[in-house]
Amino acid sequence: MDTFSALGQGFLVALAPAKLLYALIGVFLGTAVGVLPGIGPALTVALLLPVTFKLDPTGSLIMFAGIYYGGMYGGSTTSILINTPGESASMITALEGNRMAKAGRGGPALATAAIGSFVAGTIATIGLAFFAPWLVDLAIQFGPADYFALMVLAFVTVSATFGDSPLRGLTSLFVGLLLGLIGIDRLTGQARLTFGVPELLDGIEVTTLAVGLFAVGEALYVASRRHHDPEEIEPVRGSLWMTKEDWSRSWKPWLRGTFLGFPIGALPAGGAEIPTFLSYTIERRLSKHPEEFGKGAIEGVAGPEAANNASAAGTLMPLLTLGLPTSATAAIMLAGFQQYGLNPGPLLFAERPDLVWGLIASLFVANIMLVILNLPLVGLWVRLLAIPQPWLYAGILVFAAMGTIAAKASVVELSMLAIFGALGFLMRRFDYPIAPMVVGLILGPMAETQLRRALSISLGDPIALVESPIAAGLLAMAALALLAPFFMAGLDRFKAAED
Amino acid sequence: MAEARSGRPVDRAAIVIGLSLLIVAAITVWDAHRLTMTSTYGMGPEAMPYIIAGGLAVLAVGHLVFAFRNSLPAREEADPRAVLWIALGLVALIAGIGFGAGFIPAMALLFAATARAFGRTAIVTDLVIGVVLAFVVYLMFTKLLTLSLPEGPLERLL
Numbered sequence: 157m158d159t160f161s162a163l164g165q166g167f168l169v170a171l172a173p174a175k176l177l178y179a180l181i182g183v184f185l186g187t188a189v190g191v192l193p194g195i196g197p198a199l200t201v202a203l204l205l206p207v208t209f210k211l212d213p214t215g216s217l218i219m220f221a222g223i224y225y226g227g228m229y230g231g232s233t234t235s236i237l238i239n240t241p242g243e244s245a246s247m248i249t250a251l252e253g254n255r256m257a258k259a260g261r262g263g264p265a266l267a268t269a270a271i272g273s274f275v276a277g278t279i280a281t282i283g284l285a286f287f288a289p290w291l292v293d294l295a296i297q298f299g300p301a302d303y304f305a306l307m308v309l310a311f312v313t314v315s316a317t318f319g320d321s322p323l324r325g326l327t328s329l330f331v332g333l334l335l336g337l338i339g340i341d342r343l344t345g346q347a348r349l350t351f352g353v354p355e356l357l358d359g360i361e362v363t364t365l366a367v368g369l370f371a372v373g374e375a376l377y378v379a380s381r382r383h384h385d386p387e388e389i390e391p392v393r394g395s396l397w398m399t400k401e402d403w404s405r406s407w408k409p410w411l412r413g414t415f416l417g418f419p420i421g422a423l424p425a426g427g428a429e430i431p432t433f434l435s436y437t438i439e440r441r442l443s444k445h446p447e448e449f450g451k452g453a454i455e456g457v458a459g460p461e462a463a464n465n466a467s468a469a470g471t472l473m474p475l476l477t478l479g480l481p482t483s484a485t486a487a488i489m490l491a492g493f494q495q496y497g498l499n500p501g502p503l504l505f506a507e508r509p510d511l512v513w514g515l516i517a518s519l520f521v522a523n524i525m526l527v528i529l530n531l532p533l534v535g536l537w538v539r540l541l542a543i544p545q546p547w548l549y550a551g552i553l554v555f556a557a558m559g560t561i562a563a564k565a566s567v568v569e570l571s572m573l574a575i576f577g578a579l580g581f582l583m584r585r586f587d588y589p590i591a592p593m594v595v596g597l598i599l600g601p602m603a604e605t606q607l608r609r610a611l612s613i614s615l616g617d618p619i620a621l622v623e624s625p626i627a628a629g630l631l632a633m634a635a636l637a638l639l640a641p642f643f644m645a646g647l648d649r650f651k652a653a654e655d
Numbered sequence: 656m657a658e659a660r661s662g663r664p665v666d667r668a669a670i671v672i673g674l675s676l677l678i679v680a681a682i683t684v685w686d687a688h689r690l691t692m693t694s695t696y697g698m699g700p701e702a703m704p705y706i707i708a709g710g711l712a713v714l715a716v717g718h719l720v721f722a723f724r725n726s727l728p729a730r731e732e733a734d735p736r737a738v739l740w741i742a743l744g745l746v747a748l749i750a751g752i753g754f755g756a757g758f759i760p761a762m763a764l765l766f767a768a769t770a771r772a773f774g775r776t777a778i779v780t781d782l783v784i785g786v787v788l789a790f791v792v793y794l795m796f797t798k799l800l801t802l803s804l805p806e807g808p809l810e811r812l813l
Contacts, residue, residue, distance in 0.1 A: 206802075207796070207800060207802065209802075210800065210801065210802070323714065323717050323718065323721060326710075326714055327672075327676065327714045327718070330707060330710045330711050330714060331679075331711075333707050333710075334679065334683060334707050334711065337683075337703060337704055337707065341690075341700040343700065344690075344692045344699070344700050345692075346690050346691075346692055346700055348686060348687070348690070348700060348704060349682075349683065349686050349704070351686075372741075372745070375741060375769065375772075376737075376738055376741050378773075379734070379737035379738065379740070379741055379769075379772040379773055380733035380734050380735075380737050380738050381731050381732075381733060381734065382734070382737065382773060382774065544775075545773050546769070546770040546771075546772075546773035546774060546775040546781075547770060547775075547781075547784070549769055549770075549772075549773055550765075550766040550767070550769035550770040550773070550781070550785070551766070551788065553741070553744070553765055553766070553769045554762050554765060554766050554785070554788060554789065554792070555792075557748055557761075557762065557765060558762070558792060558796070558804075561752065561758065561804060561805060562796065562802050562804065565752060565803075565804065565805045566752075567749055567752060567753040570745075570748060570749045570752060571749055573745075574742075574745040574746075574749065577745070578742075581738070585730055585733070586668060586672070586727050586728070586730070587727065587728045604703045607698065607703075608698045608702075611698045612698070616698075
């Protein structure tokens with residue numbers, strides 16, 4: 157079959173020593189940042205973008221994917237051992253995992269998380285390899301109007317449907333879209349919203365926005381409330397080995413988590429939070445030991461961790477085949493492709509099969525590396541948690557500033573970094589989601605290009621936007637996704653009033 | 656979910672955010688208004704700013720309505736001094752790069768100020784750590800990855 161030979165070629169690329177080294181660096185960095193509280197995979201890739209500018213594109217992208225996967229593995233260690241999830245998708249793991257660690261079962265909790273992540277990551281990557289060509293065939297038929305509709309759907313789902321508050325999510329998205337306007341208009345060459353500042357003509361750098369919002373904003377936020385909750389590291393007690401009972405209680409949640417995480421991650425809805433939460437709910441309902449939930453049930457770690465990793469592979473599907481990022485990390489990986497002049501999508505599969513399939517094959521390699529790195533080396537990762545907080549965040553800020561300076565060493569760029577940092581701080585304080593803003597900055601200009609292309613093909617007739625059944629269907633879904641949370645909030649209020 | 660009650664205080668933060676969004680929307684419209692070259696058919700460069708400004712205006716109204724009926728999630732007490740120290744570090748960084756002091760001193764100042772924000776008081780030790788860290792980073796990036804970082808008197812000696 158086609159996929160097999162393509163994947164075989166991919167393995168030839170991914171198993172070359174230089175690429176293996178990139179993958180190893182990626183998973184190592186990814187695990188480290190996943191473990192460290194406060195910095196996630198999105199930020200790490202953003203920091204590395206300017207640094208990898210001169211390196212080989214295939215190798216760098218393999219490294220970025222390794223960071224993404226590694227971040228997912230590392231996050232579980234933090235949430236099990238200190239109850240402070242390194243990234244939001246690990247929140248559920250902390251519920252049961254931290255209880256297990258407190259009860260002296262930290263070893264099996266870490267093991268079921270790591271092995272579950274491996275199982276889920278491998279199955280989901282197989283899914284990616286087999287469904288991606290199929291989606292590419294579909295994507296070839298997409299016109300500008302369809303792409304525009306797809307991006308509108310992504311905007312809505314990323315910001316409104318699954319956040320706490322559609323108002324705050326959409327505000328974050330629109331500010332991101334606004335930032336995307338800044339700079340020279342690609343079609344007419346006129347400057348928009350630059351206010352005569354020459355540095356703004358090139359537009360806002362994705363790196364600067366992401367690093368400002370994530371790193372500087374997070375440092376400000378944590379510093380401002382450091383007196384609130386002191387963290388306690390739970391030592392790893394007990395054997396790392398899972399007992400026979402642990403295995404028999406874990407394997408089904410792993411599989412169920414995988415089949416929740418992969419499709420949900422692949423939908424334009426994206427994100428790892430929903431599948432992990434769903435998996436937890438399902439495991440609690442199906443468990444033979446429901447009384448253990450909340451006190452450290454192994455199913456509550458196994459299922460969500462598997463879902464978490466499977467969704468990471470799922471997210472890569474729309475990214476590679478359509479060029480559509482559905483999470484902050486995917487959005488920044490898209491910027492990574494763009495920095496080498498590569499545009500993910502059907503064309504990339506045709507023009508650079510070595511790169512695409514090498515990247516997919518490297519995901520299998522990364523998974524094997526991660527399960528090997530994570531279990532025996534867990535002691536090393538735990539030691540990372542012992543870095544004193546002042547030095548940890550001071551170091552993060554130094555690297556954040558360095559990334560910006562390496563990209564553009566100007567006072568304007570650094571001032572923007574500081575401004576975005578302040579914005580990130582305020583957004584955290586008032587509970588505005590950050591991912592929609594990053595997605596808005598990256599996808600906004602692309603959506604505008606597709607919209608204007610569609611309208612100039614139709615000579616300005618707006619009916620063209622809904623003429624294709626694909627576009628009409630996607631826009632209808634977007635409208636539904638936009639209205640659903642308001643409708644549900646209305647229901648909630650109704651119920652509350654009844655009570 | 657907080658229920659709407661009459662006679663409760665208005666959420667001032669939501670009002671400020673709503674008004675800021677309105678101002679930003681107005682600036683966007685004003686800026687788009689000045690674009691002279693528009694397209695003869697289809698959409699010109701001014702259309703998207705109008706759409707986004709419209710969206711921002713709707714969200715601003717949403718915030719104002721929200722301010723009277725609900726409130727943003729409860730804020731925890733923040734430590735303004737910590738925020739100020741990091742801000743000071745960033746200003747030192749920008750000034751350091753702007754006035755040509757070079758990469759290493761600017762980074763060391765940022766490192767020490769941030770550590771201070773997180774409650775460290777041994778400023779001299781932290782400055783030394785910052786210098787060493789920045790030095791290693793500088794060497795790695797300029798020699799190994801051949802990226803150019805801003806040079807000051809110190810870096811020119813290397």
